[in-house]
Amino acid sequence: MNFKKVVALSICAAMVAGMSASTVMAADLPDQFKDLKANEAYEFPMMVKSFQSTYWDAAQEGMKKAAEELGVTYTAQGPNSESDIADQVNMVNTAIASNPAGLGLAACDTSSVLDALKDCADKGIPVVTFDTGIADAPEGSIACEVCTDNAQAGSVAAENMYNAIKDVVANADGQVVIGEVNQDATAQNIQQRGGGFIDKMIELLQADGKTVAVAGNEFYVNAAKGADATEADADVVIQVAVPAQTTVELCSNEAQAILSKENCIAIFGSNQTAAEGVLAANANLNVLGSDAANGDVIGVGFDAGSIIKAAVQDGTFLGAVTQSPLMMGYYAIYALTAAANGQELEDVPTDGYWYDSTNMDDEEIAPNLYD
Amino acid sequence: MTKKKKSIISDQRFIVLLVIIALSAIFSIMSKEFRQYTTLLSMLDFSYYDLLMAIGVTFPLITGGVDLSIGTGMVCYALIAGTMVRSHGWPVAAAMVLCLVLGIAIGALNGVLIGIMNLPPFLATLCTCMITRGAGSLCSATPWPGLTQDGGWFHTIFKITVGTGRSASRYPIGFLWMIILVLLMEFVLNHTKFGRYTIAIGSNKEAAALSGINVKFYHVMVYVVCGLFVGLAAIAYAAVTPTVQPGTGAGLEMDAIGGVFVGGVAATGGYGSVIGTFVGIFVIMLLKTGLPYVGLQANWQQIITGLVLIIAVLIDIIKEKKKAAM
Numbered sequence: 001m002n003f004k005k006v007v008a009l010s011i012c013a014a015m016v017a018g019m020s021a022s023t024v025m026a027a028d029l030p031d032q033f034k035d036l037k038a039n040e041a042y043e044f045p046m047m048v049k050s051f052q053s054t055y056w057d058a059a060q061e062g063m064k065k066a067a068e069e070l071g072v073t074y075t076a077q078g079p080n081s082e083s084d085i086a087d088q089v090n091m092v093n094t095a096i097a098s099n100p101a102g103l104g105l106a107a108c109d110t111s112s113v114l115d116a117l118k119d120c121a122d123k124g125i126p127v128v129t130f131d132t133g134i135a136d137a138p139e140g141s142i143a144c145e146v147c148t149d150n151a152q153a154g155s156v157a158a159e160n161m162y163n164a165i166k167d168v169v170a171n172a173d174g175q176v177v178i179g180e181v182n183q184d185a186t187a188q189n190i191q192q193r194g195g196g197f198i199d200k201m202i203e204l205l206q207a208d209g210k211t212v213a214v215a216g217n218e219f220y221v222n223a224a225k226g227a228d229a230t231e232a233d234a235d236v237v238i239q240v241a242v243p244a245q246t247t248v249e250l251c252s253n254e255a256q257a258i259l260s261k262e263n264c265i266a267i268f269g270s271n272q273t274a275a276e277g278v279l280a281a282n283a284n285l286n287v288l289g290s291d292a293a294n295g296d297v298i299g300v301g302f303d304a305g306s307i308i309k310a311a312v313q314d315g316t317f318l319g320a321v322t323q324s325p326l327m328m329g330y331y332a333i334y335a336l337t338a339a340a341n342g343q344e345l346e347d348v349p350t351d352g353y354w355y356d357s358t359n360m361d362d363e364e365i366a367p368n369l370y371d
Numbered sequence: 372m373t374k375k376k377k378s379i380i381s382d383q384r385f386i387v388l389l390v391i392i393a394l395s396a397i398f399s400i401m402s403k404e405f406r407q408y409t410t411l412l413s414m415l416d417f418s419y420y421d422l423l424m425a426i427g428v429t430f431p432l433i434t435g436g437v438d439l440s441i442g443t444g445m446v447c448y449a450l451i452a453g454t455m456v457r458s459h460g461w462p463v464a465a466a467m468v469l470c471l472v473l474g475i476a477i478g479a480l481n482g483v484l485i486g487i488m489n490l491p492p493f494l495a496t497l498c499t500c501m502i503t504r505g506a507g508s509l510c511s512a513t514p515w516p517g518l519t520q521d522g523g524w525f526h527t528i529f530k531i532t533v534g535t536g537r538s539a540s541r542y543p544i545g546f547l548w549m550i551i552l553v554l555l556m557e558f559v560l561n562h563t564k565f566g567r568y569t570i571a572i573g574s575n576k577e578a579a580a581l582s583g584i585n586v587k588f589y590h591v592m593v594y595v596v597c598g599l600f601v602g603l604a605a606i607a608y609a610a611v612t613p614t615v616q617p618g619t620g621a622g623l624e625m626d627a628i629g630g631v632f633v634g635g636v637a638a639t640g641g642y643g644s645v646i647g648t649f650v651g652i653f654v655i656m657l658l659k660t661g662l663p664y665v666g667l668q669a670n671w672q673q674i675i676t677g678l679v680l681i682i683a684v685l686i687d688i689i690k691e692k693k694k695a696a697m
Contacts, residue, residue, distance in 0.1 A: 080508050082618060217668055244669040245622060248612050249417045250659065256413050257663040260404035276613040284412040286537045307514050307613040 030348055033334045038070045039341045044333065045095040046104035047088060048078035049131070054370030055304075055325050059106075059131070061367060062329030070337050074104070085109040092116045096125060102143070102336040106131040117141040126339035130332040131325070135188060143339040145347040146331045148323040150189045153302075153352025154196025157268055157321045160354050161300045162204045164318050165266050168292045169210060169236060172265075177237050179258035179267035181274040183246040185219035193270050193302070195223045198238055202226045205236050216240035239264075243277075251277025259285050259297060266298040275301030275308050275320065282316065290315040302352075304369040312357055319356030322368045327351075383635035383686060387650045390679075391657060398661035405664040412530075414660040415543040419529055419607035420445065422549055422652045424627035425634075426556055427600025429648045430593045432631055433560075434573040435640025436485060436492030438594065439624055440477060440499035441601045446620030447507030448473040448605035453615055454510040456522060463515070463522035470609075471602035477503060478598015479591065486590030500621070508617040515609040529610050545607070549649070557645040569593055573640030629676070630655045633683040637691070654679065 046063055048056045060076050067074050077095070079087035088108045095103060096119050103125055107113045110132060118138045120127050126143035133145045161178075169176060178201065182194040198220060202212045206226065213234035214224040220240040231237055239258050243250030251269070255278040258264055267288075269275030278299055282288045289296030301308045301320035311317040327350045335345055355365050398405045424441045431438045451473065452466035461469075477499055484495035516522035518532065526532075529545030560566035568589040571579040580586045609615060634651025636643030658679065662672040 080505075084505075084508065216666075241663065242669050243663075244672045247619070247623075248614075252413065252417070253660050254663045256410065256660075257402075257404065260407055260409065260664075272614075273616075280416075280611065280613055281413065284409045284416070284541060286539065305512065305514075305614055307517075310517070 029334075030331075030346075032343070032345060033331070033338060036070065036334060036338055036341075038072050038337045040101070042072045042101040042337060042340050044072065044074045044102050044104055044336045044340075045100050046074045046076045046329075046332065047092055047095070047106060048076055049082040049088070049106050049108050050078050050080060050084070058367050058370055059325040059329035062326040062331075063104075063333050064329075066330045066333035070333065072333065072337055074333060079108065082108050085112050089113060089116065093119075096120060096123070099123065100125060101340040102126045102128065104332045104336055105129050107134060110134045111136070114138065126336065128332050128335040128339060130328045133188070144335040144345040146328050146335055147347075147349065148189070148328070148352055149349035150192035150352075151196030151199075152349070153321050153323065154193040154198075154270065155200035156352050156354050157270075157300050157302065158197045158200035158204065160319055160356075161266050161268060161298055162201065164290070164298045165292050166208070168265050169205065170208065172235070172263075175235060175237060175263055177239050177258065177261050177264045179255065179264055180220075180238060180240045180270065181251055181255050181258070181267065181277055182217070182220065182240065182242050182270045183251060183274045185217055185242050190270060191219070191223070194220055194240065197268055197270065198224045198240070199226065201238060210235040212236050212238065214238045214240065217242040246273055248273055248277050248280055252280035256281035256285065259287055264297055265292065266300070268300045268302075270302050272301075272303040272305050272308065275303065275317075276305070279307060279311055279316065288316050290318050304371070306371045309360070309369055309371075312355065312360065315357065319354055321352040322355055322365070323352055324350050324368050325370070326367050383690070384644065384647045384650055386686070387633060387635070387647070387654060387683075391650060391653055394654070394657045394661060398657070398664055402661075402664040402666075405661060410660065410664070412541055412543055414656050415546055416530065416611045417659075418652060418656045419545050419549060420604040420611070421623075421626050421630065421656065422649065423552075423600050423604035423607055424624065425630045425648045425652050426552060426645055427597035427604070428624070428627055429556075429631050429634075429636060429643055429645055430560075430569055431492065431597050432628070432636045433569050433640055433643045434590065434593050435576075436593075437496060437628065438481060438597050438601075439493065439496040440481065440503055441597070441604070441627060442623030442625075443500050443504040443507065443620040444474065444477050444598070444601045445605045445608055445623065446615060446617075447503040448602055449515070449609040449612075449615045450507045450510040450513055450617060452605065453513035453515045453609060456515060457513055463525050466515075467525065467606050470605040471599060474598040474600070474602025474605065475595055476598070478595040478601070481598065482591030482594030485594065486587050500624075504618070504621060507620065510617055512614050512616050514614045525606065526610050529607060553645050553649045560643075560645055565589065565592060565596075570642060573637075573642070575641075626655050626659075627652070629680050632680065632687070635683075635687065638684055638687055639691075651683075 063074055077091050085108045089112050121138055121141035128144045130146040133147045182190050184190055205212050211229035211234045212227050213229045213231045214221050214227045215231045215237050217240045241254035243254050251274050259281055267278055269278040287297040288299040292298050299317045301317050304322050308320055312320055331348045359365055428438050428441055448470040452469045455461040456466045481496055481499055484490045485492050518526045531542045531544050533540045568584050630652035631648045633654050634647030658676050
C-alpha cells in the first residue's frame with residue numbers, strides 16, 4: 001500500500017510539476033492554437049529585422065520554444081541592420097523561391113515587401129507577420145498578424161503613471177501638465193501607442209472628476225477621445241510633443257520644453273528614442289524621480305535598452321512598458337504551423353507589460369528586456 | 372580689395388550675431404521656461420558635436436567642395452569605438468583615440484578621391500557617407516559609459532558636474548574648449564600656409580597650381596583636417612547621446628553645413644571664416660532648442676530653419692553681386 005501511495009503521489013507530483021512548467025506559455029494560448037499539432041515536420045524561414053539588438057534574440061527564444069513544442073523547425077534570417085531594407089527584401093525573395101510551407105516576416109520596411117507578398121499569395125505560401133503589421137498588404141497574402149496591441153500598451157503606461165500621480169492631481173491648486181513625447185506622428189505603432197496613452201489618461205482623470213485638454217501635435221490632439229476642456233481652463237493638460245526628426249537630440253529638446261514648465265508633473269516617452277530623449281533632458285534638469293508627493297516629476301518609458309533599464313532600476317523612471325518579442329516569436333511559429341495545416345486564423349495581439357525596479361528580474365519580464 | 376572683403380565678412384558675422392541676440396530675445400519673451408540656465412546647458416551639450424563637424428567641414432566648403440560623410444562618419448566612429456569599450460574592454464581613452472584615427476582615415480580617403488583622383492566632392496563623399504553608414508551598422512546599438520559608470524570621466528571634458536542629484540551644479544566647460552578651437556582654426560585659416568592655400572584652392576584651383584602650390588597635397592589635407600574634427604565630434608556625440616544607434620546619422624551633416632553657410636562661407640568657395648561658422652551654428656542651435664519652447668510644431672520648425680538658410684545664402688549672393696559690381 002505504501003508503495004502504491006508513493007507511486008500515486010509521485011505521479012501526481014510529476015503532473016503538477018509538468019503543468020506549472022508549461023503554465024507560463026500555455027495559460028494565455030489563444031483558442032485557435034489550443035491542441036494544435038503540426039501535420040508535417042514543417043520548416044519555416046523567419047525573417048527578423050536584424051540580429052543587432054537583443055530584442056530579436058528574445059524573439060528567437062520564443063520561436064525556439066514553440067518549434068520544440070510543435071515539432072517543427074525554423075531558420076531565422078535577417079540583415080545587418082534594421083535599415084538594410086534591400087538586403088532583407090533579397091532574403092525574402094530567396095526564401096520564397098524555395099517554396100517554404102510558410103514564411104514569418106518582421107519587415108524592416110513595410111512598403112518594400114509588397115511585391116514579395118503578392119508572390120506568396122500567388123504561390124499559396126502563407127505569411128505570418130510579427131512585430132510589425134503591414135496595413136496595405138495585398139488581399140489575402142497575410143494569414144495572420146502577431147503584433148503588440150499598441151493601444152493597450154500605451155494604456156498600461158497611463159494606468160501605472162496615474163497611480164503614482166493620482167494624489168498630486170487631486171490636491172493640485174491650479175492646472176497641471178502631463179507630457180508625452182512621440183518620436184513621430186506617422187508610424188502606425190507610435191500613433192496607436194501615443195493615442196492609447198492619451199485616451200486612457202483622459203478616462204482615468206475624468207473618472208476622478210477632472211477636466212482634461214490635449215494640446216500640442218495636431219495629429220494626437222485630433223485623435224484624442226473625450227477631452228472636455230480647452231487648454232486655458234482644463235484641470236489637466238496633456239501636452240504632446242513630436243520632434244522634427246527622430247533623433248534623441250530633438251526628442252530631448254521637446255522633452256525639456258515640457259519638463260521645464262513648473263506645473264509639469266509627469267512625462268511619457270513612447271519608444272526607446274523618445275524615452276532616452278526624456279532622460280537626456282533630465283540630465284540637466286534633474287526633475288524626474290519616483291516620489292511625486294515630494295515634487296518629483298514622474299517619468300515613464302517604453303521598450304528597454306540598457307539606458308532605460310538603468311533609469312528604471314535607479315528610480316529616475318517610475319517604470320516602463322516593454323513589448324513581448326518572446327511571445328511574438330512564440331505565437332508566430334504557432335500561427336505558421338496552423339496556417340500550413342490549412343487552418344483559417346485571426347490576428348494575435350500581444351500585450352505590453354509594465355516593468356519597474358520591483359519586477360525587472362521576474363522570469364516573465366526579464367527575457368523581454370533587451371539591452 | 373582685401374580690406375574691403377574683410378569688412379564685408381565681418382559684417383556678415385555681425386549680422387549673424389544680431390540674429391542670435393534677436394532670436395534669444397524673442398524666445399525669452401515668449402517663454403519664461405526658455406530663460407533658464409538649464410536651457411542654455413542643454414543647448415550647449417548638443418551644440419558641441421554640431422560645431423566640431425561644422426569647423427571641420429568649413430575647410431572643404433571653402434575649397435568649393437563639400438563633405439557629406441561627416442554625419443554618418445561621426446556616428447560610425449562613435450559606434451565602433453563604443454563597441455570596443457563595451458565588448459572588448461578597451462579603456463575609454465583608447466576609444467577616443469580610435470575615433471580620431473578613424474576620422475583621419477576616412478578624411479584621407481575623401482581627400483585622395485577628390486584631390487588626387489579628381490572625383491567630384493559631392494560624389495566622393497556621398498560614397499564614404501554610405502560606407503560609414505554601413506560600417507556603423509555592423510555594430511549594435513551602443514551606449515558609451517554613463518557619467519557615474521567606469522570610464523565615464525570623459526563626460527567631464529564637456530561638462531563638469533559638482534555634487535549629485537537636484538543640488539548638483541553643472542559647468543559647461545566644453546564651451547571653453549570650443550572657443551579655443553575656433554580661435555585656433557581661425558588662426559590656421561588666415562595665418563598659415565595650409566589656411567591660405569585652402570582659400571587659394573577655393574578661389575581658383577588652376578591659378579593656385581600654376582603659382583607652384585602643391586595643390587594635390589593641400590587638397591587632401593583639407594579633408595584630413597575635416598576628418599580629424601569629425602573624430603572629435605564623435606567623442607562629443609557619444610558624451611550626449613544615451614545610446615548611439617546604428618543606421619542613424621544621415622541628416623546630421625545638414626545642420627553643420629547649414630550652420631557654416633549661415634556663418635558666411637561662400638556657397639561657391641573661396642572665402643569664409645571659422646568664427647563665422649561658430650556664430651552660424653548657434654543660429655541653428657537656437658532655432659532647434661527655442662522653437663519647441665514657443666510651442667511651434669515640428670513641421671513649422673523645419674520650415675523656419677529652411678527660411679533662415681535661404682536668407683543667409685541670399686545675403687551671400689547679394690554680397691557677391693556687390694563685389695562684382697565694384
